Amino acid sequence: MKDFLYSLGSFSAGLLSNPISTFAIFYYVDVLKAPVEKISLVMLLYGLWNAVNDPLFGYLSDITKTRWGRRRPYIFFFSLPLALSFAFFWAPPFDASKPTALVLYYAVMIFLFDSFFTIVILNWTALFPEMYPTLQQRAKVSALRQILGIPSLLIGVAATPMIVARLGWQKMGVIFAIVGGSLLYLSLLGVRENPKFYSKETLKLSEAIKHTFLNKSFITYVSASFLLQYTYTALLAALPFYAKYVLKLNETQTTLLLAMIFVFTFLLVPVWQRFTPKLGAKKTMMVSMILWAILLSGFAFIKTFVQGLILACCLALSLAGAFIILDIMIAEIADEDEVKTGRRREGMYFGANALIIRLGISLNSLIMGLVLSKSGYDPNLPVEGQPASAILGIRALCSFIPIAATLLGIFVLRKYPLEGEYLEQVKERLKQMHATET
Numbered sequence: 001m002k003d004f005l006y007s008l009g010s011f012s013a014g015l016l017s018n019p020i021s022t023f024a025i026f027y028y029v030d031v032l033k034a035p036v037e038k039i040s041l042v043m044l045l046y047g048l049w050n051a052v053n054d055p056l057f058g059y060l061s062d063i064t065k066t067r068w069g070r071r072r073p074y075i076f077f078f079s080l081p082l083a084l085s086f087a088f089f090w091a092p093p094f095d096a097s098k099p100t101a102l103v104l105y106y107a108v109m110i111f112l113f114d115s116f117f118t119i120v121i122l123n124w125t126a127l128f129p130e131m132y133p134t135l136q137q138r139a140k141v142s143a144l145r146q147i148l149g150i151p152s153l154l155i156g157v158a159a160t161p162m163i164v165a166r167l168g169w170q171k172m173g174v175i176f177a178i179v180g181g182s183l184l185y186l187s188l189l190g191v192r193e194n195p196k197f198y199s200k201e202t203l204k205l206s207e208a209i210k211h212t213f214l215n216k217s218f219i220t221y222v223s224a225s226f227l228l229q230y231t232y233t234a235l236l237a238a239l240p241f242y243a244k245y246v247l248k249l250n251e252t253q254t255t256l257l258l259a260m261i262f263v264f265t266f267l268l269v270p271v272w273q274r275f276t277p278k279l280g281a282k283k284t285m286m287v288s289m290i291l292w293a294i295l296l297s298g299f300a301f302i303k304t305f306v307q308g309l310i311l312a313c314c315l316a317l318s319l320a321g322a323f324i325i326l327d328i329m330i331a332e333i334a335d336e337d338e339v340k341t342g343r344r345r346e347g348m349y350f351g352a353n354a355l356i357i358r359l360g361i362s363l364n365s366l367i368m369g370l371v372l373s374k375s376g377y378d379p380n381l382p383v384e385g386q387p388a389s390a391i392l393g394i395r396a397l398c399s400f401i402p403i404a405a406t407l408l409g410i411f412v413l414r415k416y417p418l419e420g421e422y423l424e425q426v427k428e429r430l431k432q433m434h435a436t437e438t
Helices: 002-031 036-063 072-089 099-131 135-158 160-167 169-190 205-213 216-246 251-279 281-300 305-341 346-375 388-398 400-413 420-437
Strands: none
Touching: 002 036, 002 072, 002 099, 002 135, 002 160, 002 169, 002 216, 002 346, 036 099, 036 205, 036 346, 072 099, 072 169, 099 135, 099 169, 099 305, 099 346, 135 160, 135 251, 135 305, 160 169, 160 251, 205 216, 205 305, 205 346, 216 251, 216 281, 216 305, 216 346, 216 388, 216 400, 251 281, 251 305, 281 305, 281 388, 281 400, 305 346, 305 420, 346 388, 388 400
């Protein structure tokens, strides 16, 4: 039961983050008519802010010592501000008649939302390696987290166009904020912290940064993960444009298209859970990335709604594996780091990982803004009025560009060292260390 309660945080994280990552640019640019160039500039600055806040919040989490634990207080005190910032993001008091004010509001709200999201979800996620030390436990709970998280993807991404069509953007924001915030507080009932992991003397910030960013396992993992998750972010952000302008779908069809991805991912997660302990983390991620690169090519040529549904179902085969494995790999990196430093530093690693992922969001915003503007896309034109170059640009955003990034990620992942005999040595050394501490 505690595993289930803890894993509810995955539903909240998905419900609050995915509408932002998928529809933020579409809402402010295509619906509210904010200038795309200025929105892209905001996202660049947003990426620079993430270069500071993610590892900083991760470090602060690692060194926090309270009688309630080091992660719990952050989740408790910042879940409400997180929910409120989400709701206000979708309720700007300005429209296209005041473009500068609209862009500034977008900047303030997305910075606030991201800061609160980082504090809460980073601490919630950092509990995972500590609470579940073995690969079997991690695969089981990671699968449970995804089984609970994928419905939030279904609602937060796939169902959002339909919900918005009936209720509007503002009511959607309020409903998601209430549900997401409430479940974050409920997830605290499943949290277990071990005082021995934060009773030791902590590393100085400079030492913590050094041990993190000079760790070969982390650098190779995070480089591959950055490229993979950039492609995921790029695809989600471009799909509303792809559905509207390439496939010419209505809101219901767009919802069904997105829903197929996550419904089939939900069904395939238990399959990947069984194979992950046998394949190991590295091979699981490698297989997922190879499938992802192959399947993305479909967006270069499909033309109908039915073809889109088929491709969406196929994409789930890759996503199910990727969803399970990413946090498991950071957990193994944290294990190796404990062997080297004698301290549990999940917060720093998850923070540094979040930094790199957020840079991917900023990179996607820049590339997306550049491709849309240079290809001739005009939000004021009707669907049939978009030039052929704009359609080609939107296809490229879903296929050629993310395929190239995925292939580069596969090449980098080959250098990841935590596998085979070396990984077994790390696990054995960690078991010995914990045995002497009890």
